[in-house]
Amino acid sequence: MYIPDLYKNENQIEIEQFLTNNGFAILINQTNGRSWGTHTPLVLEKTIDGKSILTGHISKENPQAENFKEGEEILAIFNGPHSYISSSWYDHENVPTWNYIAVHVYGKLRLLSFDETIESLKKLVNKYEKNEENPVKVENLSAKTMLQARGIVAFEIEITEVQAKRKLSQNRDDKNHQNIINHLENSQDHDSINIASEMKKDRS
Incomplete structure (x- = not known):
């Protein structure tokens, strides 16, 4: 991923939190x-x-x-909030752009055994069921239902490189930066409001 220094994120704690909060990824390899x-x-x-x-x-x-x-390099792309930025929001002429947060993760693939697959499924389900009123537990599913686990290939990716980008109008002066935030906050779009929140963090 092309990342100018201005938009590069090297905060490890922040990146890990992003990957945890935005876990639905695009897995890419040569097929x-x-x-x-x-x-x-x-x-x-x-x-x-x-x-x-x-x-x-x-x-x-x-x-x-x-x-x-086994051992092949694979890429996982994680997307966060994103929003169109109109140049009509600036106090000068310029071009429109797009603000966004994204992380690309490269790593080495390892295929899991069936027992490891079940453990992996437990962790995944527990993560997303934890706030449910009656959370589903893999270990409580019937043998018939668990036959579906035979129809998947589970894996782990040992992370070898992380590329993290936060493109949040860091190149704008304080006045125009705030103008952008104001317009985004007045939007009804969830992503736009989230981008505004992230922009505030960068100038806090």
């Missing part, structure tokens, strides 16, 4: 000679020896899974 992407939830974890990994799964019927190779 049958073409770039292939799958939308799938990934969970950020730490191994016993302190390495950062992502865990997840996709359908066995997905051609991407059929082409998975």
Whole structure:
């Protein structure tokens, strides 16, 4: 990902929180000679020896899974809020742009055993069920339902490189920066309001 220094994020704690909060990713590799992407939830974890990994799964019927190779490099793209920025909000002539937050994660693929797959499913389900009134537990599902676990390929990605970008009008002076925030906050769009909030953090 192209990241000018002005927009580069190297705050490790902030990046990890972003990956945790925005876990629905696009998984990309080479499949049958073409770039292939799958939308799938990934969970950020730490191994016993302190390495950062992502865990997840996709359908066995997905051609991407059929082409998975142990140790191959794979890319996961995580998107956060984003919003169009109109240059009519500036006090001078300029071009429109787009503000956004995104993280690209590169890593080495390892396929999981069936037992490891079940543990991975437990962590994923627990993460997203924790706020439910009657949370689902993988260990409470029937044997018939759990047969579906035979239809997936689970994996972990040992993270080798992280590219994190926060493009939030850092190149604007305080007056125009605030003008942009004001317009975004007056929007009915959830992403625009979130971008405004992130812009405030950068100048706080």
